[in-house]
Amino acid sequence: MTESCSMLGGQALEIRWHGRGGQGAKTAALLFGEAALDTGMFIQAFPEYGPERMGAPVAAFNRLSDKPIRSHAGVKNPRVVVVLDASLIEPAKVTEGLIEDGGILLVNSNLEPAELRKRLNLPTGIKLYVVDASKIAMETVGKNVPNTPMLGALVKVTGVLEFDQMMEAVKHKLGEKFRGGKEKFVEPNLVSVRRAYEEVRC
Amino acid sequence: MILAKTGNEALAYAMKQINPDVVAAYPITPSTEIVQIFAQYVSDGKVDSEFVAVESEHSAMSACIGSAASGCRTMTATASQGLALMHEMLFIAGGLRLPIVVPIASRSLSSPLNIHGDHSDSLASRDSGWMQFFCESVQEGYDTLIQCVKIAERASLPAICAVDGFILSHCMERIETFEDKSVREFLGPYKPNWNLLDYKKPILVGPATMQDYYFEFKRSQIEGMNNALPVIEEVQEEFKQKFGRGYGVIEEYRTDDAEAVVLLMGSACGTMREAVDAMRNQGKKVGMVKLRVFRPLPHKLLKETLAKFKTVAVMDRADAVNSYGGPLFTELTSVLYDAPQRPNVLSYVYGLGGKEFSLADAATVLEQAHAGKKEDLVTYVGVR
Numbered sequence: 001m002t003e004s005c006s007m008l009g010g011q012a013l014e015i016r017w018h019g020r021g022g023q024g025a026k027t028a029a030l031l032f033g034e035a036a037l038d039t040g041m042f043i044q045a046f047p048e049y050g051p052e053r054m055g056a057p058v059a060a061f062n063r064l065s066d067k068p069i070r071s072h073a074g075v076k077n078p079r080v081v082v083v084l085d086a087s088l089i090e091p092a093k094v095t096e097g098l099i100e101d102g103g104i105l106l107v108n109s110n111l112e113p114a115e116l117r118k119r120l121n122l123p124t125g126i127k128l129y130v131v132d133a134s135k136i137a138m139e140t141v142g143k144n145v146p147n148t149p150m151l152g153a154l155v156k157v158t159g160v161l162e163f164d165q166m167m168e169a170v171k172h173k174l175g176e177k178f179r180g181g182k183e184k185f186v187e188p189n190l191v192s193v194r195r196a197y198e199e200v201r202c
Numbered sequence: 203m204i205l206a207k208t209g210n211e212a213l214a215y216a217m218k219q220i221n222p223d224v225v226a227a228y229p230i231t232p233s234t235e236i237v238q239i240f241a242q243y244v245s246d247g248k249v250d251s252e253f254v255a256v257e258s259e260h261s262a263m264s265a266c267i268g269s270a271a272s273g274c275r276t277m278t279a280t281a282s283q284g285l286a287l288m289h290e291m292l293f294i295a296g297g298l299r300l301p302i303v304v305p306i307a308s309r310s311l312s313s314p315l316n317i318h319g320d321h322s323d324s325l326a327s328r329d330s331g332w333m334q335f336f337c338e339s340v341q342e343g344y345d346t347l348i349q350c351v352k353i354a355e356r357a358s359l360p361a362i363c364a365v366d367g368f369i370l371s372h373c374m375e376r377i378e379t380f381e382d383k384s385v386r387e388f389l390g391p392y393k394p395n396w397n398l399l400d401y402k403k404p405i406l407v408g409p410a411t412m413q414d415y416y417f418e419f420k421r422s423q424i425e426g427m428n429n430a431l432p433v434i435e436e437v438q439e440e441f442k443q444k445f446g447r448g449y450g451v452i453e454e455y456r457t458d459d460a461e462a463v464v465l466l467m468g469s470a471c472g473t474m475r476e477a478v479d480a481m482r483n484q485g486k487k488v489g490m491v492k493l494r495v496f497r498p499l500p501h502k503l504l505k506e507t508l509a510k511f512k513t514v515a516v517m518d519r520a521d522a523v524n525s526y527g528g529p530l531f532t533e534l535t536s537v538l539y540d541a542p543q544r545p546n547v548l549s550y551v552y553g554l555g556g557k558e559f560s561l562a563d564a565a566t567v568l569e570q571a572h573a574g575k576k577e578d579l580v581t582y583v584g585v586r
Contacts (some may be wrong), residue, residue, distance in 0.1 A: 030206075037206045045206075046373040049317070070472035072339075072369050075558045134289050 012065040012162055014075045019084035022054045022091070024147030027061035032151055035161055035169035044069050047083050053150055057092045061106045064160060083107045084133070084146045087118065101125045106157055106200070108133040108146045113202055129157045131200040133192075140192040141185070148174075148189045152197035163197060203379050208304045210368035212344040212377055213279070213305040213363075214239035218249055219349055219385035221390075222303075223274035226254035226265035230284035231317045231353065232367040233307035237279050238402040259284040260499075263302075264292035269302035270417060271407050277302065278342040282309035282366060285323045292360075296331020297419070298408060299426060301354035301361070301392075306345050306362045307371035308468070308519075309335075310555045318556020319367035321468065325496075325529045333361040333430055334497040336467035340365070340375040344499025345447060348380075351389055357430040360393070366469040366519075380445060432496045451500045452507060456482060457489035462571035465491045465508065465534065466517035470552070470559050477564035481572070486547055489566050493530070496543070501537050506532070509541035515571035517583075527580050544576055550575050552583035559583065 015032070019025030026047040033045030041049070044063040061075040062155035079099045086109040088094060097106060103126045109116060113130045122128055129151040141148070155166045171186065172195055178185045207215060214236045217225070221321050222516050225244075226236040244253040254269075256262045262278050270276040280288065288306035295302050307325055310316045321507055324334055335350060337343040341364040350361040365371055380388075396405050411419055424509060434451060443510050444449040455471075457463055464474055470491045491507060491514075493500075508514050518528025550567055553559045565582050570576045 031372050037204065037376050041204060042376050044375055045375055046208075049368055049372070059462045069375070070339075070475050072366070072373070072434065072469040073473045073564075074558050076560065145308075 001070060001171035012063045012069060013080070015062040015064075015082065015154075015157070016075055016078040017060040017062075017082045017084065018088050018094050019048075019058055019147065020054075020062075020088065021119045022057050023084045025058050025060045025084055028082075028151060030145035031170060031173055033062055033064075034173060035151070035166045036062075037167050038063070038169045039161060039191045042069050043068060048074075055104040056066065057088055059092075065081050080104045080106065080154070080158055082150055086111070094111060095120065095122065095126070098126060103127070104129065104157055106131070106150070106153055108150060110135065127202060128200045129153065129200050131196050133196055136195045136199065138191050140188045140195065142188070149192040149196035152193035152195070156197045156200050167193065205379055206374050207340060207344075207532055208235070208372055208374045209340045209343050209365040210307065210372065210582060211239060212340050213347055213365065215379065216242070216344050216347040216385075217279075217305070218243045219380070219382045220275070220277070220389065221249045221382075221386065222251050222277045222383040223279060224252045225256065225275045226256055226262045226276075227278045227571055228256050228259050228262045228280070228284065230259070230281050232309055232319070233279045233281040233284070235307070235371075236305055236307070240279070245290045245354050253311075260291060263288040263295065265378045266302045267291060267295050267298065267300060269465070270295070271298060271398045273392075273394040273399065275355075275392040276370045278298075279305045281307045282311055282323045282577065285327060286311060289327065292327055292332060292583050294332035294408070294438070295360045296308055297340060297423060299358040299423065301351075301358060303347070303350045303354050303361050303363065304365045305343070305365070306390040307367040308444065309367035316555040317367070319369045319469075319519075320370075320554045320556065321364070322554070323521075324362055324364050325520045326363070328497065328529065328543045331359070331427065332497065333357070333359050333434075333495070335361065335363045335495055336463045336493070337363065338471040338492065338494075339340075339372065340370055340373065341377045342449070343379055344371060344379065345445070345449065345549065347443065348385055348388065349441050349449075350439050352440075353430070353434050353584065355392055357426065357433040369469045372492075383404055384444070388441070420442060431495075431500055434495060435499075442481040451492060451577035452503055453492045453494065454507065455492065456489040457491065457511075459487055460489035460511060462515065462568070462574065463491050463508070463511050464515045464517060464567055464571055465487045465493060466528070467493045467496065467530065468519060470517065470519065470564070473559060473561055474564045474568075475570050476561055480565065481568050486568075486572050488572050497532070499533055499537075504534065504537050505541050508545060509543055511545050513546045513548065513574045515550055515567055515573050517550045517552055519551075519553045519566065521551045521554065548576055549580045551580060557584055
């Protein structure tokens, strides 16, 4: 088992993604799961299916473990919550069930972490990280697709995956997605992942 | 190869490796992707299959019957209303003893409209003469679908391989897949005993048999289902020999010295294992029995396995509306009626329409089973 797996400490790491329909919360969860698989972990990635409308709040989930994952219950108390769209912070109750002792909240926002923490009235045990993934996506990919850069930020704040391993997996996956003349979109996406990894702050 | 695949992706991948002669299908949530991905394999030339795009599930099963009667290895995929629309034709496939194999992403039945997972669709087809397998994980879905083809052909019976809709069909998990070549070696070529297109050995398929012979046909079909159990065990063993993963018709989990056990099928078994471990850590003697094959019902095995416990809680992810407990519960109480000692049997219906079945729910059922009593005959888990 790799070193990153041992950081799980025998417990499954549970992650909840919040986004709006079309922002790629499900895709991000699947991609993160696949990247973790490549490092030898056991994984689950699944969406919460509700009304599938562009712009409607959606959620997706990951479980990562160094042991086979048996539960097929929903994720109720995630250790990490990733928010792809800051406008969801209040309506989607993004902190609901988030583990208060050592939980991580990662938000795509242009706000200062201190300001956001105040607005959310976060318990001190929850670590808040912020990255302007929309801005990064606009500057690299040319449109507001925050899901891919958020993978970079997530790897940084959780430390469960090696950055290079994750990049390899993302590169492979994007290579499959952008075929037939669309290959030029792969590199800007990879740049966005690297920038979010470097720019995420607490 | 180790891959990350959703249930639907894994089932479609298994279908690619099985490389059936004919697939006739009509898409329906949550099994749509199986058909969609398989159609892509056809389009990309990855399989030799003839893909028949039909206008309804009734037509899909009708085309499958024609294909299978012509001696072709035949598959489709469906769920819920789709399986319900096939209902008439399911009996014909069963009566003709055609080894059609159908992966389904189990889903509730309307009304009210709901697209999520429960076992209402397959259990409503219980008496149609099809074998029914319920899978706990994506890996088990992949493995079982491959096994089903061999079992169906050897037993001359059609088979449903069910994964829970969304809970497994849309959940990506780590699975270990085999080489295409190994899967095809395992299955071997399909050599039907008869086929409609063999003009040198002309036969009559689907004739009218009135009072004089219908019952004899049915009696023979029943015997065919009775004989399927050893075939399943045989193929499970062959699968284990070749691929290293073993499955039983039933599986006991931590039942040594257990006083109370929970009997259930499908994806909730994994959640129940977690709950059993937690209660064992508190020193409570509880366990789980997973039923993987609902048809043919392993009567003898169920009796031998379950009669020894003080309490058996039976969990159904479907309800038979005003039956005396859920479908699996009534089967089990019937099986246990003439057992030398009969356990206390409790009925639970859970997770209809995809209702969350949490670890806490699993623990509650185990607690009650351990206490050996509850107030109502049937408990509807988590219903407001």
